[in-house]
Amino acid sequence: xxxxxxxxxxxxxxxxxxxxxxxxxxxxxxxxxxxxxxxxxxxxxxxxxxxxxxxxxxxxxxxxxxxxxxxxxxxxxxxxxxxxxxxxxxxxxxxxxxxxxxxxxxxxxxxxxxxxxxxxxxxxxxxxxxxxxxxxxxxxxxxxxxxxxxx
Numbered sequence: 001x002x003x004x005x006x007x008x009x010x011x012x013x014x015x016x017x018x019x020x021x022x023x024x025x026x027x028x029x030x031x032x033x034x035x036x037x038x039x040x041x042x043x044x045x046x047x048x049x050x051x052x053x054x055x056x057x058x059x060x061x062x063x064x065x066x067x068x069x070x071x072x073x074x075x076x077x078x079x080x081x082x083x084x085x086x087x088x089x090x091x092x093x094x095x096x097x098x099x100x101x102x103x104x105x106x107x108x109x110x111x112x113x114x115x116x117x118x119x120x121x122x123x124x125x126x127x128x129x130x131x132x133x134x135x136x137x138x139x140x141x142x143x144x145x146x147x148x149x150x151x
Contacts, residue, residue: 006035006043016052023052029065029074030056047081054089061097106146 008048013020026032032051034042046146051072058068075081081089134142 004072005037007046009034009044012044012048012052015049016056018052018056026052026055026065031065047076047138050081051075058088058093061093062100063093063096067096103146 009023012018012023016023018026023032027034032048034044034048034127037043037047055065055068055070058071059065071092074089074092075085134147137147
């Protein structure tokens with residue numbers, strides 16, 4: 001229930017579509033800072049509706065909870081963030097999103113070539129990793145992550 005004495009966890013769940021257990025988990029992860037009323041019940045700020053919405057959207061974009069927590073730490077905890085607060089926060093995410101978009105575009109473009117290839121000619125494949133040379137560059141799919149066989 002919403003009141004001048006804060007929002008209940010049930011009301012927050014109803015408004016956001018999140019399970020109560022998810023809201024408690026986000027609290028445990030430091031994304032929310034509720035307080036307890038005289039009866040010991042959790043109470044949340046109205047601004048926590050926006051915070052939780054932001055968490056949900058950021059997760060859909062692939063951000064981790066630690067990354068989200070770091071960004072949210074710059075927002076005021078006890079008042080609704082202003083347009084300027086959100087603009088500052090979104091600028092930090094823009095850099096990460098631009099890098100992810102570039103990586104996804106490269107992956108898409110590299111895979112477009114692979115789909116028609118059928119790997120009938122491995123030595124001419126841009127992703128071919130003869131002798132596991134890519135292991136020297138680090139873990140993971142190095143050539144899809146931006147490394148090239150020649151570097």
